[in-house]
Amino acid sequence: MSTETGTTHGKSTETMTVREAIREAMREEMQRDEDVFLMGEDVGLFGGVFDVSNGLLEDFGEERVKDTPISEAGFLGAGVGAAATGSRPIVEIMFSDFMGVAMEQTMNQMAKMRYMFGGKTEMPITVRTTEGGGMGAASQHSGTVHTWFAHFPGIIAVAPGTPAAAKGLLKSAIRSDDPVFFFENKMIYEQSGEVPTDPDFTLPIGEANVEREGDDVTVIATQRLVGESLQAAEELDSELSVEVIDLRSLYPLDTETIVDSLEKTGRVIIADESPISYGTHAEVMARLMENGFYSLDAPPERIGVPDTHIPFSPSLEQEVLPSAADVTAAIRRLT
Amino acid sequence: MVSIDIETEDGQKEALRRMMLIRSFDDTAGTLFADGEIPGFVHLYIGEEGVGVGACAALEPDDYITSTHRGHGHCIAKGLEPQSMMAELYGKRDGYCNGKGGSMHIADVDAGMLGANGIVGAGPPLATGAALSAAQKDEDRVALAFFGDGAVAQGQVHEAINLAATWDLPAIFLVENNQFGEGTPVEKQHNLENLSETAEAYDIPGFTIDGMDITAVYEAVQEARERARNGDGPTFIEADTYRFRGHFEGDQQPYREDDDIQEWQSRCPIDSFASRLVDAGVMTDDEVESLRAEVDEEIAAAAEYAQNADEPDPTEAYDDMYAVSVPELTMFAGRSVRADGGSPTNTDQ
Numbered sequence: 001m002s003t004e005t006g007t008t009h010g011k012s013t014e015t016m017t018v019r020e021a022i023r024e025a026m027r028e029e030m031q032r033d034e035d036v037f038l039m040g041e042d043v044g045l046f047g048g049v050f051d052v053s054n055g056l057l058e059d060f061g062e063e064r065v066k067d068t069p070i071s072e073a074g075f076l077g078a079g080v081g082a083a084a085t086g087s088r089p090i091v092e093i094m095f096s097d098f099m100g101v102a103m104e105q106t107m108n109q110m111a112k113m114r115y116m117f118g119g120k121t122e123m124p125i126t127v128r129t130t131e132g133g134g135m136g137a138a139s140q141h142s143g144t145v146h147t148w149f150a151h152f153p154g155i156i157a158v159a160p161g162t163p164a165a166a167k168g169l170l171k172s173a174i175r176s177d178d179p180v181f182f183f184e185n186k187m188i189y190e191q192s193g194e195v196p197t198d199p200d201f202t203l204p205i206g207e208a209n210v211e212r213e214g215d216d217v218t219v220i221a222t223q224r225l226v227g228e229s230l231q232a233a234e235e236l237d238s239e240l241s242v243e244v245i246d247l248r249s250l251y252p253l254d255t256e257t258i259v260d261s262l263e264k265t266g267r268v269i270i271a272d273e274s275p276i277s278y279g280t281h282a283e284v285m286a287r288l289m290e291n292g293f294y295s296l297d298a299p300p301e302r303i304g305v306p307d308t309h310i311p312f313s314p315s316l317e318q319e320v321l322p323s324a325a326d327v328t329a330a331i332r333r334l335t
Numbered sequence: 336m337v338s339i340d341i342e343t344e345d346g347q348k349e350a351l352r353r354m355m356l357i358r359s360f361d362d363t364a365g366t367l368f369a370d371g372e373i374p375g376f377v378h379l380y381i382g383e384e385g386v387g388v389g390a391c392a393a394l395e396p397d398d399y400i401t402s403t404h405r406g407h408g409h410c411i412a413k414g415l416e417p418q419s420m421m422a423e424l425y426g427k428r429d430g431y432c433n434g435k436g437g438s439m440h441i442a443d444v445d446a447g448m449l450g451a452n453g454i455v456g457a458g459p460p461l462a463t464g465a466a467l468s469a470a471q472k473d474e475d476r477v478a479l480a481f482f483g484d485g486a487v488a489q490g491q492v493h494e495a496i497n498l499a500a501t502w503d504l505p506a507i508f509l510v511e512n513n514q515f516g517e518g519t520p521v522e523k524q525h526n527l528e529n530l531s532e533t534a535e536a537y538d539i540p541g542f543t544i545d546g547m548d549i550t551a552v553y554e555a556v557q558e559a560r561e562r563a564r565n566g567d568g569p570t571f572i573e574a575d576t577y578r579f580r581g582h583f584e585g586d587q588q589p590y591r592e593d594d595d596i597q598e599w600q601s602r603c604p605i606d607s608f609a610s611r612l613v614d615a616g617v618m619t620d621d622e623v624e625s626l627r628a629e630v631d632e633e634i635a636a637a638a639e640y641a642q643n644a645d646e647p648d649p650t651e652a653y654d655d656m657y658a659v660s661v662p663e664l665t666m667f668a669g670r671s672v673r674a675d676g677g678s679p680t681n682t683d684q
Contacts, residue, residue, distance in 0.1 A: 037471065063471060069501060074460055074494025081464020081478070084449060085399060087471060089464075104491060108454050109461060116440040117450065118433030119655030154656060177658035206662070252661045 012197045019189040021163040022052050022128070025170035026090060028199050030060055033088060036174055039066035039075055040092030040128075049094050050130065050189055072098050076127070077105035083125040083179070084113060090174060093129040096183065097143045110179045111154030122177040126170070131159075132185040132224060132273055133310035133321050142310035142317075144223075144273040147280050149181040150250035156205055157250040159183040161226025163193040165248050168203025176205065183250075185223035185273070208254035210261070214243035217267040217331055220258055220284055222247045225271040225303070225322060232327040240335055247272075250280055258284060259292040266297035269330045271322060276304040301330045338414070339392035341553050344617045348626070350392055350549060351612060354384040354605045355627055357408040359634040360417050361580075364407065364424060364438075367638060368584045373424050377438045380408030382579035385604030386511050387412035389552025390479060390574075393560060399447045399465040399478040401458030403511075404439050405578075406451025409481055413448045415441070417634055421641035428647040435647075435655065447476075455516075456489025458482055459508060463495040466504035466563075477505040477563040479556070485516025487530050496569065500537040505563035507556060508571045511546065513578040518590045534571035546574030547602045576604075 016024070030036045037060075038053060044067040047054030057065040068075040072093055079091040093099055099106070106127075113121050133142035150157040156178050160166040166184070173180035195201075211226060212233055219229040219242060226246045233242035243261055247254070262268055268288060270281040281302040288300065303322045311317055339353070340346040361379040368377045380387065383405070391400065391412035402409040410420055415431065423430025424438050431441050442450035449465060452458050462480035469476035486492050487510060499506040510531070516524045527533065534541020540562070544551045552574055559570035577599035581588045612618045618626075653668040 035472075066502075069494075069497060071494040071498060073491040074463070074498045077457070077460020077491060077495060078464035078467055078498055081401075081449070081461035081466075082468040082471075083464070084444060084461065085465045085468040087468040104454060104457060105460055109452075109457055113442075113450065114658070115655050116432060116436045117442040117444065117655075118431070118435045120432070120442065121444045122658060156657070205659075252663055255662070255666075 013194040014197050015192050016163050016195050017190050017192050018160075018163045018166045018184070019050065019052050021167035021195050022170055022184065023054070023056070025167045025174070026053065026056060027059065029171055029174040030056070030064060032199070035086065036088045036090065037064040037066065038090045038092065039068050039079065041068055041070055041094050043067060043092050048092070050186060052189070053092070072102035073105055076102040077109065079125050080105050080110045080113070080123070083123050084121050088124045088174060090126045090128060093127060095141045096129040096131045096145045097140050099129065099145060106155075107152055111152055115154060123179045124177045125179045126173045126182055127179070128182045128184060130184050130186040132187050133317055134187040136312060136314055136317065138312040139309040144305065146181070146183045146250055147274050147278070150280060150283070154179065155251070156180040157183065158205055158248060159185070159222050159250055160248055161188070161221060161223050161246040162211070163191065164195045165203060165209065165246055167195050168201055169205060169248060171202045172205050175202070180205070183223070188224050188227065191227060203248070206249045206252040206254060208248055208257040209246045210243060210257065211246050212242065212244040214241040214265065216241045216265055217269065217335055218243045218245065218261040218265045219269045219271055219327060219331070220245045220247055220261070221271040222250070222280065223273060225273060225327070228322070228324040229271055229327045231324040232331065235324070235328065236331060240331065242331060247284070253283065253287060255287045255291055258288060262288050262292040263295045266295055267334045268300040269303060269327065269334065270300060271303040271327055273322060274304050275307045276302050277307050279304060298334050301334060303327060303330055336395055337393055337557065338396050341392055341550065346392070347612055347617055350388055351605070351608055352626055352630060353388045353412055354549070354608065355630040356417060356634065357384045357387065357411045358605055359630050360411060360420070360637070361407055363634050363638050364421070365580065365584050372642070374426060375437050376583045376585075377424065378405040378583050379580045380405050382599065382603070383511055383513055383546065383576045384408055385549040385608070386509070386546045386552050386574045386576050387481070389549040390481070390509055390556045393553045393556035394477065394479060395475070397447060397476050399449055399462065399469075399476065401449045401462045401465070401478070401480045402451045403458060403481055403483055403486070404451065404453050404455070405483070406439070406441060410441050410448060410451070413446060415443050415446060415448060418637040418640050421637040422644045425641040425644065426646070427641060427644035428651070429644045433647060433651065433655075456482060456486035456492045459486070459492045459495035462506055462508075463499045463504060466499060466506040467502070470504055475564065477507060477560050479507040479509055481509050481511060483516065484510060484512040484514070484521045484530060485524060487533060488516070488524055496533070496537050496539075496571065499569040500539045503566055503568035506569040507559045507563060508569055509556070510571070510573045511576055512573050513576050515578060515582065515590065517582045518586070520590065529573065531571055531573035537571070539569050539571055541571040541573070543573040543575060546576030547604045547607065549604055549608050
């Protein structure tokens with residue numbers, strides 16, 4: 001981690017990557033609360049397949065940083081049982097594509113227990129998992145599946161686009177008494193940014209953040225596409241004023257922030273790496289239609305994966321993955 | 336300290352009473368369901384009472400259990416109140432889950448009852464997790480998963496056992512082999528003759544015991560609990576038992592013969608235990624019969640209470656989704672026209 005520090009809004013910050021932000025969030029919450037523990041495949045000795053939990057085993061020992069068998073239904077289910085009995089597990093699912101084998105425990109146990117039991121149990125579990133294409137990992141290790149979880153009642157779903165959002169939201173997720181899915185786009189682990197150093201820094205789940213203010217068009221983005229959209233906005237800076245919002249929280253969704261932006265700019269692009277149909281884009285658009293229809297100056301646009309799986313060959317992969325160029329092209333079409 | 340010490344005479348009487356409570360509760364639930372009083376569907380535990388009561392008696396009060404779709408017996412065995420259970424079956428506000436769960440989801444987490452469960456095989460991972468939680472907090476608690484012979488074919492059951500065995504967690508896996516997975520006989524669902532041989536794959540102790548004999552269940556679970564608490568990991572117990580009723584109430588049961596039912600009924604866990612207590616001079620026949628009458632009266636009162644209890648207010652459908660307030664629920668709550676023809680309670684759309 002960089003030792004470089006600075007201040008933002010009068011608060012002390014330091015520069016760190018998304019990877020470091022996630023690691024520090026876990027470290028701080030494990031120090032703060034001894035009921036918090038991490039388990040998953042290769043999270044301990046290996047340090048996490050993307051190096052995210054590196055060092056935590058040394059700091060907290062095998063009891064609290066647990067390497068599991070390759071058995072997602074078993075250990076995710078055990079996480080649910082542990083959460084129902086007073087622990088606060090962080091369960092890592094190495095790639096979100098593997099959630100298929102653990103869906104039963106997610107949809108019928110984790111998501112439903114509080115409701116089915118009339119509110120008489122807490123479910124303080126955090127599930128961290130990776131999403132996104134861009135590293136030639138092919139279809140079974142590159143998906144963006146967060147819409148499934150945002151759609152499913154009983155689950156909170158967050159997907160940060162910056163290091164500060166990653167740290168603040170993960171800490172809130174771990175402290176939450178509800179099940180939270182925390183989606184990490186694997187291509188932004190190296191992305192750096194300013195993060196508050198206060199160990200009590202958290203960000204409220206359910207709030208989007210205006211990363212860049214603008215008047216002509218709004219880009220509502222998630223994860224990697226926040227950075228891509230900021231880049232597009234920067235490139236167009238001399239001709240257009242582009243507002244970029246990091247949606248941060250998929251469910252609950254911050255209707256107010258996105259509608260306020262629509263009312264200001266009248267033009268909206270939704271950039272999310274999910275497949276386009278029936279996705280996060282559609283829900284964001286529905287909220288805009290229901291609450292801001294008469295502020296629209298043009299039909300909104302969706303940027304995402306064009307309903308394909310993620311192919312292996314880099315030339316094919318680049319074809320389907322949205323980027324800053326796609327955001328720029330959409331802005332041009334809309335303005 | 337076991338929940339019911341069935342080595343004492345008082346404990347034996349209490350164990351008999353619990354089994355009778357389950358029988359009476361499920362007899363009554365079956366009748367009320369047939370009469371159209373109870374909505375949804377119900378799965379009765381009749382015939383299997385010795386397993387639930389024997390196992391829960393050997394557990395300590397703070398121990399956890401996970402249950403199945405056939406969960407009424409596990410609830411009563413763990414000490415839940417028939418009155419609040421019956422109210423839950425009726426979908427009433429005073430039920431264990433405020434009417435949100437029904438027969439298949441009765442739970443009382445504070446009592447260590449982590450829920451009946453509508454998904455076959457979903458309980459064992461939860462029990463492994465409860466055992467993990469207990470181990471991490473260094474609590475003197477174990478977690479016992481009740482599951483059926485049908486669930487032994489489910490992948491997540493094996494994942495749960497492997498995890499608990501590998502981590503030496505204080506868990507007990509108790510298969511209630513009632514001879515049928517829904518409408519298909521056990522031998523058509525498994526290659527193993529004794530399901531307890533499953534234990535060999537995980538290098539943990541495995542036993543097949545007579546589930547119609549409450550003391551056999553009690554002793555097996557007591558030993559398994561001891562092992563779990565000593566850090567020696569889980570035990571796999573197969574209790575051979577029999578479901579006297581269909582998979583669900585209304586099941587026409589084309590898959591079995593009357594002779595089989597009668598043979599198993601002659602080994603009724605309640606009657607056989609009562610006879611033993613009479614033979615041993617612990618109770619007289621009259622005392623057994625008056626206990627039965629007392630229990631029937633308690634269940635009748637529970638049913639009457641449930642019938643007369645308040646319905647939940649329709650707006651309670653929006654409660655208990657999350658620990659925090661979620662704006663979507665406020666936005667969408669009450670948009671639908673109610674079944675009784677009433678107007679939507681939320682017209683803000």
